[in-house]
Amino acid sequence: MTRPSKALIDLDALRHNYTRMREMHGGRALAVVKANAYGHGALKCAQALSGIADGFAVAFAAEALELRMGGIHKPVLLLEGCFDQDELLQASHQDLWIAVHQESQLQMIEQTTLPAKSLHAWLKIDSGMHRAGFNPDQVKQAYARLAACPAVAAITFMTHFARADEPDQLATAKQIKVFDDATAGLPGDRSLSNSGAIIAWTDARRDWARPGIVLYGADPMPSNNHGLIPVMTLQSKVFAIKTIAPGESLGYGGTFVAERPTRVGLVAIGYADGYPRIAPTGTPIAVDGQLTRTIGRVSMDMLTVDLTDLPEQGIGASIECWGRQIDVNLVAKAAGTISYELLCNVKRVPRVYIGD
């Protein structure tokens, strides 16, 4: 038997989530497949969406080239833009759309000889997150300089929200206003919404949405049902069983001490596969569809689950770490992080695709 651990990726669920979020937002939507599609496999996900997506977004040029080499011909936006002139030349040759978020990128475009009308620039505005982007008072001038470049065929305005997944946060309303004021009267498409804003901020709906985490079915606001279907199921099996006596400890550091005779299932997945080591005893996990908990420390290649109250479960029982039964948000919460990080970190286990 080969090691029974895998990340099952449901491409029908991916298409369902894209369609649902595109309709919710209205207009067009770039499917964000950066970071290897949040751990789901960028090329496979882009291929699965290529018939329905308006385009894709990745962080940087190497991620985009993987899609182009794999036969993806739809628009691909570089969310961080170009880091150097080579990447700018590549963007022009490969017909990649580029974010332009700072002076040095603007100068690079002005100073590089490129074919006429070969660039589609997304002018990024810092509307309040204070990470990347031109300040609102620089926008008109940056726009004018871009528009004057013969290589620039089109300009889209974009901004990014710091707190869109907090529906009561006035910070987002303020960012929308700052963006609208800074771009007032300038021609071009607009793009504001990430996943949280698609769901929670109808005021942010414009020409283009940029859904990321929602495509993968991890709801940024899981308290309401937004009709998303988890795309990844991280699964494995129980490969050994052991009963430990009261007072005995389990695993590295002896962090779990049995209070009663405890039946322990060993599961063939660990932090080297991307299951978070920091997830403590009590993290939810499913055994053949039944909810139980992890106990003891997660190790590199395995973790341990409590089977004391599931006496019918033995060697070979199937395990879901996260997926449709165990919301990845719950595991993330137990580990003090967010679904994004857990999904991005999945590695070593094979990805098995269904629905392509």
Ligand SMILES: *Cc1c(COP(=O)(O)O)cnc(C)c1O
């Ligand atoms: C990653 C990213 C997104 C997608 O964010 P989600 O929260 O996953 O929807 C959208 N826009 C930009 C600029 C990003 O960097």
